[in-house]
Amino acid sequence: MPEVSSIAPVGVIVLLAIVAGLVAFRLSERSQRRTSPDQAPALPVDDDMAGVLAALRSTTILLAADDEVLRASASAHALGLLRHGRLTHASIADLVAEARREGGVREVAMTVPRGPGIGSGHLSLDVRVAALSGSRVLVLADDRTAARRxxxxxxxxxxxxxxxxxxxxxxxxxxxxxxxxxxxxxxxxxxxxxxxxxxxxxxxxxxxxxxxxxxxxEPDALLNSAAVDLDAVVAESVDRARVEARARDVGIAVGGRQGLKVFGDHALLVTALRNLLDNALRYSDRGTRVSIGVDTADDGMVEIAVVDQGVGISADELPRVFERFYRIDPARSRETGGTGLGLSIVKHVAADHGGEVRVWSTPGRGSTFTLRIPVADRPPGEGPGDEPPDEVRIIPR
Known part of the structure; x- marks a missing residue:
């Protein structure tokens, strides 16, 4: 009996040692799986790499071995390529996995949804994925949506x-x-x-x-901008439209403020106003009048309004009147010779001068197109509004 009791503690100690060894082996095996060559801890992002990434024009995303985002440009979030710290699109994630698995560089043009919602639009991207050391992967994306559109x-x-x-x-x-x-x-x-x-x-x-x-x-359409006298713009536009107005038996009345100036291109502004006049004349009945009014608004814009007494435009068609080749009444356009580009040109001229064009219309009551251009700064004592309103001038038919 004494021999048995003396052996028991030794057996317990041996058993505990075996259990401890098994536990240590399991822990070691798990540690090795976590630190396998394919899943090695990512190297830190040093200052040189951070500087290079910041200097790139492309959208950049630097991923760790487990696809954790180590560094990303602001545009990566703006374009929706990252959400909650992970890659958003499976197509890019698959490209990253392939590059990490096989090495080298992958370059693909792809189209991805702009957002998670239905109808959110799409982005056209040129994506380059490069495998780096430490199982890191660099994703470069260039947004080509605007160019392709x-x-x-x-x-x-x-x-x-x-x-x-x-x-x-x-x-x-x-x-x-x-x-x-x-x-x-x-x-x-x-x-x-x-x-x-x-x-x-x-x-x-x-x-x-x-x-x-x-x-x-063209990018240099207004390269040689200068102060433009709106009185001269109105006078030249009316003079060019005079023959057409007489042929259609439509009068032209000019009124509003004089002496106003804007910065821009005289010829382009004449083209825009002439197109508004032509449009008003085409949709006016014989014996009616087209009016031009010039004034300033409280927001520092000069407003040139062209008012006709024509057929008017329905509410459904108003949003489309500035589209290229869009015609409200194709049959009338063929009869009067409209090209469908005039109002589109007006919109471009206004935008290039930092302004806009607005339209009000009601069927049967005519239309008013208003060209709005920022007023040119003038010396004290010569600001807009110092001149008295000009009397309405009726252009003979």
Whole structure:
């Protein structure tokens, strides 16, 4: 019995040692799994790397071995590429996993949702993913959404222009052929010649509008801005529209303040106001009047309002009147020779001058288009409003 009791404590000690060894082995195995080469602890982001990442124009995201974000540019959050500290899009996460697994650099153009909601739009991105040391991965993304949207707009514009050019060109060719067949009928030749002249003028106006619109889209459209006298702009615009107004039996009245100036391009402002006048004349009935009023607003803007007594515009169509080639009444536009680009040009001119164009209209009561441009700063004693309002001037028909 004494021998048995002396052996028992030794057995307990051996058993405890075995259990402790097993526990230590398990802990060691888990530690090795966590620190395997593929999952090595990420190296810290030193100052040099942080400086390089900050200098890059691309959106940058530096990920640790477990895809934890070590560093990210503000644009990564603004574009929605990161949420709650993790990559948002599975397509980018898959690219990161592939680069980490196989090494090297991956470069892919992709389209991803702009946000989690339905109808939130999409982003067009050029994404580059590079595997770094310490299982880190660098993600670089360049937002190409605006550039690709511009390409789409240009393609649509070219397609629309091609369609619009076909109409007058085809009509001229057909009329020329018809005139040849009707050589023995002077009345028919005269009638077809007049139609050919109208189509030729329409074609010329369309080409000029395309040239004007192309000029406005150049980055240096207002490179040589100067103080522009609005009295001269109004006078020249009215003078150019005088023949059209007489042909349509529509009067033009000019009133408002004189002596106002804005910074910009005289020729472009004349083009914009002339387009507003042409639009008003086309949609005015014979015997009515188109009015031009110039004034200043409390927010430091000069307002040039063109008011007609025409057919008016419905509320559903108002948001689209400044779209390229959009016509409220296509049949009337064909009859009057409108190109569908005039109001789009006005919108571009206003935007390039730091202003805007507004429209008010009610069917049957006419329309008012208001061109708003920032007033030019003037010396004390010569500010806007010092001159008395000009009397209304009626331009003879």
């Amino acid at each position: 511009l390409d789409e707009v240009r393609r649509d514009f070219v397609a629309n222009v091609s369609h619009e050019l076909k109409t007058p060109v085809g009509a001229i060719a057909l009329l020329a052929e018809t005139i040849g067949d009707a050589a023995g009928d002077p009345d028919a030749v005269r009638r077809f010649s007049e139609q050919m002249g109208r189509e030729s003028r329409r074609l010329s106006e369309l080409v000029q509008d395309i040239i004007d619109l192309s000029r406005l889209q």
